[in-house]
Amino acid sequence: MILIGFMGSGKTTVGIELAKILDKPFIDLDQQIVLENNMKIPDIFNKFGEAGFRQREYETLKNVIEKDAIISTGGGIITYPDSFDLLKNISKDIFYLEIPFEISFNRIKNDENRPLTKSKKSDLKKIFEHRIPLYKELSDYSINGSESVNEIIHNILMHKK
Numbered sequence: 001m002i003l004i005g006f007m008g009s010g011k012t013t014v015g016i017e018l019a020k021i022l023d024k025p026f027i028d029l030d031q032q033i034v035l036e037n038n039m040k041i042p043d044i045f046n047k048f049g050e051a052g053f054r055q056r057e058y059e060t061l062k063n064v065i066e067k068d069a070i071i072s073t074g075g076g077i078i079t080y081p082d083s084f085d086l087l088k089n090i091s092k093d094i095f096y097l098e099i100p101f102e103i104s105f106n107r108i109k110n111d112e113n114r115p116l117t118k119s120k121k122s123d124l125k126k127i128f129e130h131r132i133p134l135y136k137e138l139s140d141y142s143i144n145g146s147e148s149v150n151e152i153i154h155n156i157l158m159h160k161k
């Protein structure tokens with residue numbers, strides 16, 4: 001099972017709980033990128049730019065995608081065509097945690113571990129709006145991410161294959 005959605009949509013929190021319930025390993029793709037590159041995400045952005053980060057994110061995705069695990073992805077993974085296609089062609093449940101921009105923004109603003117939060121709020125909103133159709137296209141189900149973690153998990157378990 002794969003969780004997608006914008007920054008701050010709760011992918012990691014929900015993924016950890018789901019993994020416990022389903023007794024599967026949990027893989028946080030961002031953490032995995034940090035481990036594989038031995039660099040923090042802001043340092044990867046600074047040194048290689050966003051394009052360099054996306055390339056590394058794709059390499060890490062390839063390394064974990066076949067695992068029987070709950071995989072939480074970074075919010076921008078859908079913007080890189082190779083990653084998008086890889087996700088599109090894997091036969092796994094993909095859930096989109098959908099939340100309003102303001103909720104996401106309040107959760108992520110000032111987070112130094114998320115380089116994109118340095119952007120102006122209006123620019124971040126444009127990024128958010130640009131991504132929505134990509135999340136929708138890729139996912140099997142959109143889940144209302146504004147509900148409680150328990151409700152979100154309940155909804156995911158109802159729809160899982």
Ligand code: S3P
Binds near residue numbers: 006073077116
């Ligand atoms: C990003 C989201 C982050 C991380 C990186 C870029 C994005 O992951 O991959 O900072 O472009 O939306 P989260 O969605 O887990 O915050």
